[in-house]
Every structure is written in C-alpha cells, then in structure tokens.
Amino acid sequence: MLRAPRCLSRTSVAPAAALAAALLSSLARCSHLEPRDPVASSLSPYFGTKTRYEDVNPVLLSGPEAPWRDPELLEGTCTPVQLVALIRHGTRYPTAKQIRKLRQLHGLLQARRSRDGGAGSTGSRDLRAALADWPLWYADWMDGQLVEKGRQDMRQLALRLASLFPALFSRENCGRLRFITSSKHRCMDSSAAFLQGLWQHYHPGLPPPDVADMEFGPPTVNDKLMRFFDHCEKFLTEVEKNATALYHVEAFKTGPEMQNILKKVAATLQVPVNDLNADLIQVAFFTCSFDLAIKGVKSPWCDVFDIDDAKVLEYLNDLKQYWKRGYGYTINSRSSCTLFQDIFQHLDKAVEQKQRSQPISSPVILQFGHAETLLPLLSLMGYFKDKEPLTAYNYKEQMHRKFRSGHIVPYASNLIFVLYHCENAKTPEEQFRVQMLLNEKVLPLAHSQETVSFYEDLKNHYKDILQSCQTSEECELARANSTSDEL
Ligand SMILES: *[C@@H]1O[C@H](CO)[C@@H](O)[C@H](O)[C@H]1NC(C)=O
Ligand SMILES: *[C@@H]1O[C@H](CO)[C@@H](O)[C@H](O)[C@H]1NC(C)=O
Numbered sequence: 001m002l003r004a005p006r007c008l009s010r011t012s013v014a015p016a017a018a019l020a021a022a023l024l025s026s027l028a029r030c031s032h033l034e035p036r037d038p039v040a041s042s043l044s045p046y047f048g049t050k051t052r053y054e055d056v057n058p059v060l061l062s063g064p065e066a067p068w069r070d071p072e073l074l075e076g077t078c079t080p081v082q083l084v085a086l087i088r089h090g091t092r093y094p095t096a097k098q099i100r101k102l103r104q105l106h107g108l109l110q111a112r113r114s115r116d117g118g119a120g121s122t123g124s125r126d127l128r129a130a131l132a133d134w135p136l137w138y139a140d141w142m143d144g145q146l147v148e149k150g151r152q153d154m155r156q157l158a159l160r161l162a163s164l165f166p167a168l169f170s171r172e173n174c175g176r177l178r179f180i181t182s183s184k185h186r187c188m189d190s191s192a193a194f195l196q197g198l199w200q201h202y203h204p205g206l207p208p209p210d211v212a213d214m215e216f217g218p219p220t221v222n223d224k225l226m227r228f229f230d231h232c233e234k235f236l237t238e239v240e241k242n243a244t245a246l247y248h249v250e251a252f253k254t255g256p257e258m259q260n261i262l263k264k265v266a267a268t269l270q271v272p273v274n275d276l277n278a279d280l281i282q283v284a285f286f287t288c289s290f291d292l293a294i295k296g297v298k299s300p301w302c303d304v305f306d307i308d309d310a311k312v313l314e315y316l317n318d319l320k321q322y323w324k325r326g327y328g329y330t331i332n333s334r335s336s337c338t339l340f341q342d343i344f345q346h347l348d349k350a351v352e353q354k355q356r357s358q359p360i361s362s363p364v365i366l367q368f369g370h371a372e373t374l375l376p377l378l379s380l381m382g383y384f385k386d387k388e389p390l391t392a393y394n395y396k397e398q399m400h401r402k403f404r405s406g407h408i409v410p411y412a413s414n415l416i417f418v419l420y421h422c423e424n425a426k427t428p429e430e431q432f433r434v435q436m437l438l439n440e441k442v443l444p445l446a447h448s449q450e451t452v453s454f455y456e457d458l459k460n461h462y463k464d465i466l467q468s469c470q471t472s473e474e475c476e477l478a479r480a481n482s483t484s485d486e487l
Contacts, residue, residue: 046310047289048317051410072442072451078422082350089190090150091411093142101283106136130300146186151193153412158197179219181368182226191219191368226369232335232475251392253278322390325375333379337469371409382446
C-alpha cells in the first residue's frame with residue numbers, strides 16, 4: 001500500500017520570526033519579478049526559436065498566472081490520470097558564438113562612428129547614433145544560460161499547470177511527481193525554477209528551500225532521452241557534422257532575399273556591404289529579440305528591420321530548423337524514437353495500473369529539454385508538415401507554411417500528453433482517452449484532426465513507430481562494405 005506523502009517539510013514548522021523574515025526576503029525577491037510594462041515590437045512574431053512564450057500565448061500578457069483553460073480540454077465524466085510533459089527551457093542568454101558575432105557587429109559600428117560623416121536623412125543619422133550608443137552588455141560567461149525571465153517562465157508555467165490539473169498535482173500525488181532534465185545548465189535551472197513554482201503551489205507564501213530539500217524531485221539527468229540527437233551516430237555524421245547537409249540554409253544566405261536586406265542595412269549603417277554578411281544580420285535581428293525577451297527593453301536594432309525583412313529572417317531560421325531538426329532528413333525525427341517510445345511506455349503503465357485499480361505510480365512526468373528535443377518528436381508524429389520542402393528557392397511559396405518554429409517552439413514551449421479515464425465508456429478500450437497540448441492549447445491529433453482520441457486509436461495510428469522504430473537501429477551508420485579494401 002502506497003502511503004500518501006503529505007507534502008510537508010521542515011519549513012512549514014519554522015518559528016514565526018524566521019517565517020516573517022523569509023517572507024520579507026521573498027517579497028523583496030519578487031518585486032523585480034513583477035511584469036514590466038509590456039514592451040512589444042512589431043517584429044516579435046518572426047523571432048523563430050527566440051520568440052517569447054507570451055507572444056505565442058498573448059492571454060498571458062495580461063497576467064502570467066492568469067487562469068487560462070482551453071475550452072477543448074475534457075472534463076465531466078473524464079478525469080485526467082496522467083500527464084507527461086516535455087518542456088523547453090525558458091528564456092536564455094545568447095550563446096558564446098552569438099555573443100562573438102554581436103561583438104563583431106558592435107566593433108563595426110564603433111569604427112563607423114569614429115569616421116562619421118553624418119550623411120543620410122536625420123532619421124537614419126539618429127538611428128546610427130542610437131546603435132553606436134547601444135551598449136554591448138552580453139559577456140562570454142552568459143553562454144546560453146537561463147536568465148531571470150526564464151526562471152519566471154518556468155515558475156509561472158508550473159503554477160498554471162498545477163491549477164489546470166489540480167487532481168494530478170494534488171497533495172497526495174506530490175511525492176510521485178517525476179522530473180527528468182537534459183544536462184545543460186539552462187535545462188537544469190529550468191527544472192529547478194519549475195520546482196520552485198510547484199513549491200509555491202503547495203506552500204503559498206513560504207520561500208522555497210533548496211531543490212534537494214523539497215519533497216518532490218530532484219530532477220534526474222537523462223541526456224539519452226532529452227538530448228537524443230547527441231547520441232545518434234547517423235544524425236551526427238549525416239547532418240550535424242556534414243558541411244553540405246544545410247545546403248539550403250547556406251544558399252538562402254546568399255540568395256536575393258538576403259542580399260536585399262544586406263544592402264539595405266549597409267546603407268542604413270553606412271558601412272560597406274562587404275563588411276556585413278547574413279550571420280551578422282541575423283544576430284543583429286536577434287539582438288532585438290534578446291533585449292526584448294531578456295531585459296524587456298526595445299533595442300535600436302528593432303528599428304533597423306521592417307516586417308518584410310523580419311519575414312525573410314524568420315525563414316532563414318526556419319530553414320535551419322527544418323533541415324536540422326524537422327522534415328529535411330528522415331534521421332532528424334527518427335532519432336527521437338527513444339523519447340517517443342518512452343512516452344507511450346509511461347501511458348501504457350498508467351493504463352495498466354488503472355485497469356487493476358492500483359494507484360498510478362507516476363501521475364506526473366515533467367521532462368526538461370530543448371527546441372531540438374521537441375521539433376524532431378513533433379515531426380516524427382507528423383505535425384507541421386508542409387506539402388513541399390522548405391528550400392532556398394521557394395521563400396514566396398512558403399509564406400503560409402505550417403513549419404514556423406516561433407509558433408511551435410518559443411522559449412518555455414511545452415508538449416503535454418494527458419491521459420484520461422472516462423466513466424460510461426462503451427468498451428473497456430474506450431475508457432482511456434488522450435489529448436495533446438502544445439503550449440497549453442489543445443493540439444488536434446495528426447490522424448483525425450480531433451481534439452481527443454481513444455488511447456487505442458492513437459497507438460494504432462503510431463503502431464509502425466511503436467513497433468519498429470528502435471533508436472539503436474535507426475541511428476546505426478550503414479556499415480562500410482568490404483569494397484573499402486580496394487587497393
Ligand atoms: C551530407 O549531406 C549530403 C546532402 O544531404 C549527402 O548527400 C551526403 O551523403 C552527406 N554526407 C555524409 C557523410 O553523410
Ligand atoms: C556489400 O556488398 C555486397 C556486394 O555489392 C552486397 O551483396 C552486400 O549486401 C553488401 N552488404 C552490406 C551490409 O551492405
């Protein structure tokens with residue numbers, strides 16, 4: 001018999017004075033977490049994987065903990081019995097590589113400033129001055145780490161999920177929550193921040209202790225699941241380390257759409273067009289998103305680009321995701337089979353336990369990973385697939401594409417499988433139903449476009465993957481045949 005953990009801890013019985021002091025310090029800590037005046041940019045919808053979560057879920061702009069419930073979620077005779085969530089880390093700093101490019105760009109403007117002739121319209125002179133004054137406040141140590149806004153993303157997501165599924169996040173269940181994370185700092189930190197949010201749910205007003213002292217957690221690192229792409233030889237050889245695999249990305253960088261932007265930006269900044277390249281332009285564009293997402297300020301870089309430029313730069317970002325993580329190569333999605341199978345093993349186990357009237361051993365499973373974890377899995381499951389591939393040459397035709405990474409995997413994006421047990425089902429099989437949520441909105445199932453599926457039907461739809469996609473085989477490199485000993 002499982003004894004229900006009571007979700008109490010040492011902190012709950014702390015003396016009143018200590019409590020008051022702790023409360024004060026948590027209040028002080030909270031004050032800088034208050035949502036700032038929402039700063040927006042008309043470029044926000046085009047930031048791809050650097051998109052803020054609230055730009056995908058605008059309802060959150062009015063209050064990040066605002067109760068929001070997709071009306072399509074099941075209720076009534078169906079009760080959720082298990083939740084398996086894949087969560088991308090929250091808002092992060094630029095990577096060291098991006099920071100190096102930013103420094104290069106900054107240097108260019110500084111050099112430009114020392115020989116400023118003041119040509120051009122007043123508008124472009126003002127913009128150049130603003131850009132030259134723009135401080136480079138990103139440093140190498142920041143290298144892709146989670147920022148405070150990212151912690152907030154996670155705490156608030158935790159609070160929203162707990163209030164959306166109160167029975168799953170009940171006090172009885174809190175010792176059975178399972179946490180898995182990628183080994184990357186930003187993911188470990190995201191899981192810790194999520195735990196703090198849950199702590200707030202269980203102990204409102206009490207400051208969270210160390211993750212190790214909470215009654216739930218701590219998260220287990222599992223890179224084979226959360227960073228399967230690092231463990232897939234075939235992917236590494238054929239895509240990741242293959243100089244020609246991203247051919248379309250490179251071709252688009254030198255294509256007419258990007259060339260137009262290069263010329264335009266060179267004219268605005270009054271630097272030779274040869275001093276710029278697509279990578280620098282892209283990092284300049286991202287600076288608008290970084291300053292917005294991380295600092296909540298609008299960078300002068302936002303004024304360098306218009307919406308048409310933003311759409312082109314979004315496409316450049318999506319092209320890379322498409323060829324490296326999406327439908328571009330079969331191995332991209334096949335490398336996620338382990339994760340796919342793992343999810344269904346959890347669901348199977350919960351179904352089995354429920355059928356035997358046993359308590360569900362893991363009612364909530366929370367896994368923290370990357371955009372690179374989510375995109376291949378969604379591709380494996382057939383989501384956001386366009387009729388034609390995204391290439392360097394069909395930008396216009398792909399204007400209304402489904403594969404827009406900013407809509408799919410913004411910071412803190414999450415894909416959730418909810419398993420329900422339903423009363424009054426006609427057959428035992430029909431007792432179990434599944435819904436999928438992407439970024440807290442019901443994601444219609446790929447096989448039926450319905451918002452809910454019988455669990456059996458879902459398994460049936462994916463039976464090929466369930467039966468015959470084994471990462472160990474998928475990721476094996478084709479053996480070089482003995483013809484290699486030709487002399
Ligand atoms: C690299 O990618 C290209 C384009 O997909 C492919 O033709 C080639 O076989 C790949 N090279 C390796 C070593 O897999
Ligand atoms: C190796 O090459 C031979 C002859 O071309 C072929 O019959 C055999 O199937 C190949 N083996 C593998 C493992 O590809």
